[in-house]
Every structure is written in C-alpha cells, then in structure tokens.
Amino acid sequence: MGKCKMERSLAAILAVDVVGYSRLMERDEVGTLTALADRRNAILEPLLTQYRGRVVRLIVDGTLAEFPNAIDAVQCTVDIQKAMRKVNFEVGGRPRSAGELRWSTYTALSIMSR
Numbered sequence: 001m002g003k004c005k006m007e008r009s010l011a012a013i014l015a016v017d018v019v020g021y022s023r024l025m026e027r028d029e030v031g032t033l034t035a036l037a038d039r040r041n042a043i044l045e046p047l048l049t050q051y052r053g054r055v056v057r058l059i060v061d062g063t064l065a066e067f068p069n070a071i072d073a074v075q076c077t078v079d080i081q082k083a084m085r086k087v088n089f090e091v092g093g094r095p096r097s098a099g100e101l102r103w104s105t106y107t108a109l110s111i112m113s114r
C-alpha cells in the first residue's frame with residue numbers, strides 16, 4: 001500500500017445557520033426556500049469570494065465555509081449580517097425572518113488527504 005499524502009493548514013471556519021428554519025418552512029415552504037436561495041446568491045456567495053472564503057458544506061439552512069484566517073472570517077460575517085439586515089424588510093416595514101442568522105467562527109487545523 002502507498003502512503004497517503006496529507007496537507008495541513010490552519011484555517012478559520014465559519015458556521016452559519018438560519019434561526020427558526022423549521023417554523024419558517026412550516027409557515028411558507030416555497031417562500032422560505034426562495035428567500036434563502038436569493039440571499040445565498042446575492043449576499044453570501046459574493047461576500048465569501050470577497051473575503052477568500054470557500055464553501056466546505058452547504059445544506060438548505062446552513063453553510064460551513066473555510067477562510068485563510070480569522071480576520072477575513074469575522075469581517076465576512078459582519079458584512080453578511082449588515083447586508084441581511086438591509087434586505088430583511090418587506091414593503092410596509094414587516095420584518096422577514098428568512099435572513100436571521102446564527103453564526104460562529106472557529107480556528108482549526110485543516111487536514112486534507114490525497
């Protein structure tokens with residue numbers, strides 16, 4: 001058997017998930033999924049690119065992203081929250097919950113085997 005090559009690097013991991021996802025889906029499944037997809041395309045993906053983030057895992061109501069350092073991860077998170085706050089109001093001033101996020105940033109050793 002050959003040896004497996006391992007690559008190690010220090011990375012910052014951003015974990016984001018939607019608050020009250022089950023409740024939102026119960027209330028309006030199509031509207032919730034549409035709002036989440038719109039926000040992912042308009043806000044999350046461009047900001048991840050801007051701050052050199054890479055999606056590691058994407059699920060319907062959450063994302064794990066890897067960054068080269070914690071500063072980029074935290075600044076990206078702050079900008080995501082600002083952008084989400086801006087779009088989370090419908091005409092008439094009623095808040096939409098589809099963009100309320102919980103987030104955590106971790107620093108971790110990333111190990112990739114090839």
